[in-house]
Amino acid sequence: EAGVAQSPRYKIIEKRQSVAFWCNPISGHATLYWYQQILGQGPKLLIQFQNNGVVDDSQLPKDRFSAERLKGVDSTLKIQPAKLEDSAVYLCASSTSGTHNSPLHFGNGTRLTVT
Amino acid sequence: AQKVTQAQTEISVVEKEDVTLDCVYETRDTTYYLFWYKQPPSGELVFLIRRNSFDEQNEISGRYSWNFQKSTSSFNFTITASQVVDSAVYFCALSEAAGYSTLTFGKGTMLLVSP
Numbered sequence: 001e002a003g004v005a006q007s008p009r010y011k012i013i014e015k016r017q018s019v020a021f022w023c024n025p026i027s028g029h030a031t032l033y034w035y036q037q038i039l040g041q042g043p044k045l046l047i048q049f050q051n052n053g054v055v056d057d058s059q060l061p062k063d064r065f066s067a068e069r070l071k072g073v074d075s076t077l078k079i080q081p082a083k084l085e086d087s088a089v090y091l092c093a094s095s096t097s098g099t100h101n102s103p104l105h106f107g108n109g110t111r112l113t114v115t
Numbered sequence: 116a117q118k119v120t121q122a123q124t125e126i127s128v129v130e131k132e133d134v135t136l137d138c139v140y141e142t143r144d145t146t147y148y149l150f151w152y153k154q155p156p157s158g159e160l161v162f163l164i165r166r167n168s169f170d171e172q173n174e175i176s177g178r179y180s181w182n183f184q185k186s187t188s189s190f191n192f193t194i195t196a197s198q199v200v201d202s203a204v205y206f207c208a209l210s211e212a213a214g215y216s217t218l219t220f221g222k223g224t225m226l227l228v229s230p
Contacts, residue, residue, distance in 0.1 A: 003159075042119075042206050042220030043160070056217055089158065103150070104218065106160035 002026065004107035006092050012113045018080035021110045025074070025094030032069055033104065034077050035091040043091055049075065050098050082114045117142045119209050121221035128197050128228055136192045136224045138207030144168075146212035149183065149190045154204040154223070166190065197228045 005024040013019050025032050030051050035043035046065065048056040052072040060067070064083070069075040079086055089109040095102040118141040128134045140149065151163040164174065166183050174181045178195045194201055204225045208218040 040222065042208070042222050043218075044220070045217055048217060091158075091160065093160070103162040103165060104160075105162070106152075109158045111158075 004092055004094055004105055006090075006107035006110055008110055009108065010111045010113075012115065013082055015084055015114050016081040018078065019082055019112060020079075021077045021090050021092075021112075023075045023077070023092030023107060025092070026105055029094035029096055029105070030072070031095045031098040031102075032075050033093040033095075034067055034075070035093065035106075037089045037091055037109070039088070046077070046090075048098070055098065079112075082112075084114050087112055087114045117144075117147075117209050117211055117219045119207050119219055119221035121207055121224050123224045124222070125225040125227065128226070130199060130228055130230050131196050132228075133193060133195050134197050134226065134228075136194075136205050136207075136226065138190045138192065138221060140188050140190065140207070140209045142209060142211055144211040148210045148212070150208040150210070150218065151181065151190075151192050152206045152208060152220075154206065156203070160206070163192075194226075197226075199228050199230055202226055202228045 007022050032049045034046040036046050037043040046060045047067045049069040052069050065079055067077045089111050091106055091109045093104040093106045095104050120139045147168045149166045152160045154160050171183050180193045182191045204223045206220050206223045208220045210218050
């Protein structure tokens with residue numbers, strides 16, 4: 001099966017600019033996640049969707065970050081305006097359901113550099 | 116609140132050596148799930164194993180083995196006869212049973228296997 005697809009692979013922007021990342025999960029996976037991974041740290045959950053509804057966005061900086069999953073398939077994560085501390089790898093993952101029996105499948109991530 | 120600690124930041128071994136990666140976790144729940152993921156240089160996190168809190172049996176899969184001990188809140192990972200291809204960052208993660216499967220990751224251990 002095709003894996004989780006993410007684009008772009010790399011992005012360099014200046015602070016205060018906006019940026020968007022795209023994710024296409026594995027076909028049929030109901031749950032989609034966005035994680036932020038700062039260099040030298042483990043991934044941190046930003047937002048979790050079940051189909052097209054948000055089930056957890058408690059760690060999403062909502063003043064600058066937004067995400068949507070229209071039609072319950074692919075998803076877009078946006079940052080506006082970006083700050084230097086947003087430099088990180090943004091990982092998208094999907095699972096068949098939101099339960100613990102279904103492991104997460106991750107994409108290769110988008111590496112964002114904010115200058 | 117749940118927490119995962121991987122005290123080893125980086126480990127270097129020579130090929131064919133055995134190596135153990137430590138993971139200590141904290142949770143107030145009696146039902147929880149523990150995971151190990153591998154992140155090679157390509158960036159994609161690869162699922163290795165999931166254990167639930169009621170199953171303390173050790174598990175072996177080829178050169179990989181896992182030692183789960185609730186008494187010490189540890190879930191250690193051993194690679195026997197390491198190979199260069201094992202070089203990666205390894206993450207331990209915890210998910211509490213309540214709600215959806217939100218993973219809390221440790222900071223990761225970078226394993227370098229030299230020929």
